[in-house]
Amino acid sequence: MRLLPFIASAIVTIGLVAVLNTQLTVGVSKTPKLGYFLSPQHGFWKNAEKVNTNFDASIVANELKGNVDVYLDDRLVPHIYADHDEDAYFVQGYLHAKFRLWQMDFQTRVASGRLSEIAGADKLSIDRFFRRLGMVYGAEKTEASINATNPEMKATVDAYTAGVNAYIKQLDPADMPFEFKLMNYAPEKWTPAKTYLFLMFMSYDLTGRSATTDLQLTNTRDYLGYDLFDKLYTNNQDSLDPIIPKGTVYQKPSIVPVKPAKADSAYLHQNNAVAYTNVQSPEAPDKNNGSNNWAVSGSKTKSGRPILCSDPHLGLNMPSLWYEVQITTPTHSTYGASFPGSPAVIIGFNDSLAWGVTNAGRDVLDFYEIKFKDSSENEYWYNGKWNTVTKRTEVIKVKDSADVVEQIPMTHWGPAMYDAHYQNPQSKGRNLAIQWTAHNSSTGVETFYRLNRAKNYDDYIKAISLWTCPGQNFVLATKSGDIAIKQQGSFVARWEHQGDFIMPGDDSTYAWQGIIPNEENPTIKNPARGFVSSANQKSTDASYPYYLGTASSFPLYRGISVNKHLIGMSNITAEDMQALQTNNDNVFAATARPALMKYLQVDKLSPDAKRMVTEMTNWDLNNGVHSKGITVFKIVWDSVTQAVWGDELAGSPIPLTKPDDFVVLDQMLKDSNWSIADDIRTKDKVENFKDQVTLGVENATKKLLELEKENKIEWALFKETRVMHLTKTPALSRLNLPIGGGMNIINATTEMHGPSWRMIVHLTDEIEAYGLYPGGQSGNPGSAYYDTFVDSWAAGKYYRLLFLAKEKLMQHERTKWHIQFKKANA
């Protein structure tokens, strides 16, 4: 019987190890394998990097053609000096992996619908969405096209891939990034396909909103009827200040799209009332995905040289989307923000010029309604006959569960994203094929490759002419004194309202009638006013011969604010530009507040409401960190608009699109008896703006009193700006940042969204550049360099960027470490 204690003890030991070696389910999430995770020699402790880590290293790689020197400065920015271009991209890939491997894996998993593989069936709805949207399909087409026709880009992406894999190959599993351990999976080899998937995801982030809004707008139109819809979602923006100044004369269009004969009845006024099913769909890209960029010519600067500014507004995440790098080879020397996942610099400057981008916001994604012959979905009706469908098979692996197989019917339009097997509340049980320029093979990598090497305006035009999706406003400033901006992408030549709603898919007259030639895309070079700018507003006034898309895709007020400031400025310095990029003036409120006050019946207000109105009228129209007036204004405005149109939308069982602020404001300014202001639920009374503004202020006061109680009335406390870790884990994020700004503000910082990289480049002989992003160069939450720049970013401070030749940089006081890459001996 002496065996018994042994057996009992063995069972307890093995049992304990087994429990500690299992991912336990807690609520909706899973723990890491605790024993493994806590083990000091295997788990997360290995990622606790010494704060005074010495990053010096010497690395031998077979793949190199020559030697490469990398110097890391005090902010951990690598300065890569290579004798061969491909070696530079190899090293860029290696460094991206060394500092950002987990995010590279995670972001491409999201893009390719492979989250379930590591996280289980919970993530299936996200995976199915991206598979059916054709993300993998689009990336495959780009890869095939580059492999077949573009040896230079293939070599670039291959070198980058080899660099990532060289890092992964030497990586001890105990040293793999923290998040792999937290989520219990391991890195896999990088492939060129992943680079294209990452770029595909950027196309989704910047043009994929239509995949949601086209359906929402269709439902809204169906619910309201077209005539009412047209009032609430008008395309007229009275106060528009376009990218290309008003009054510019455009050449005759080479394509004149013809509206189908019956489009008014069969499309615009079409009304589909179909029951909807309830399937979860992932979040649509943020409406605020936008940006500012501008360049001022030497005529407006103190030095007489141009200054270029660029701040892309995107979701604020940790690790950041951006990674700073300098790449210097015999062919070029470039500095800027790169994407971990892609070679080259995306927004930056070289020794001849600087460039930046904002989103064009043009509609390049449409839905077509498909009629299948039967439930096999093998044939669909088009132009009076049955056409054959091919099926694209996508296999989704699911952790701890069987594979899920998507059979996506492929039509000549594109993938039938929604069909009997895939529905969401917006698609309402219909078969919908998606046509999207991102599905066409893309040459985007080459655009950046060429911009990195561009010497002048002509090189810039050639580089961006290769750009297809997502459409961008490329701003330029050169040392030789040129400034320019061009809206570039594959833009569909549309008739008015084409593709705003779901289109009939059985009729070729609804097809895209052409892509607007590059030469006809809005462009301006060295304008008389001495600056070019963009802030996602409509690029042109109505005299441009092509339809730009629904006005709700184009924020109005940031552009007005940027231009107003730039017009008034002279003798500009880089410091002035820093102040402008972080400017918190609220031009929307400057117009909306007097409009509200015009209608407000102060004598009817409660004492609390009167106090709030005083707070609002005393406000300096600046969205500062401690401002209370902006919080009051925002809540009042939202309550008023809700009172104005809330009743019209209230009865809908599915989410409808909210009308834009400019629609209500423009009507307030010109029509005090706008019919929408009437509350249609009160049959015996006709309300007008006076009633709704007064009611809105009273409603807002209730909410504001609560905010006062919670001490959340100061703007930054109310707004709660945060930079969230990609897993949404609060402990790995930076919360409650003291930063002002907001929607319609040049400093476009909202709750989880805002300037993701701020850059200012003064094109003096020796370039003077400033920049930072809300994150840090290391993606490791255990590194002192994980969130280095966040506080400076929130405070509106900048770093001087080190852009120097090798000999100077080696000796610079801010240069700290040296990583040598050596070619292996033959």
Added chain:
Amino acid sequence: MKFITTLLLAALMAYAIGMYTSMPWWSFAITNLIVAIAIPQKPFISFLSGALAVGLLWASLTIIVDQANHHILATKVANILPLKGSYVLLILVTSIVGALVGGLASLTGSFLRLAKA
């Protein structure tokens, strides 16, 4: 003396197998078992030496790492795990987990030795 010897030997072997092999995190349970079989001690004493060996090893390793890291990561992990952001608690929990597994493995070894005797 035997107690100290087994403790040091177990700690050394646990460290070595983690450091120099790619065996899984729990492989120190096997080295503890072997030490407990090789050097007979009373079950409770064996448990104690095994637990202290791994517990103290893990405590020292984590304290060294955590000091050099200025508690950056431990604080974050102690917020992910329900430890209220306390790196001290996290080091304690880590050490206890190691100690429990190590102690039980040694206890098992000691019982096995008794069973065979």
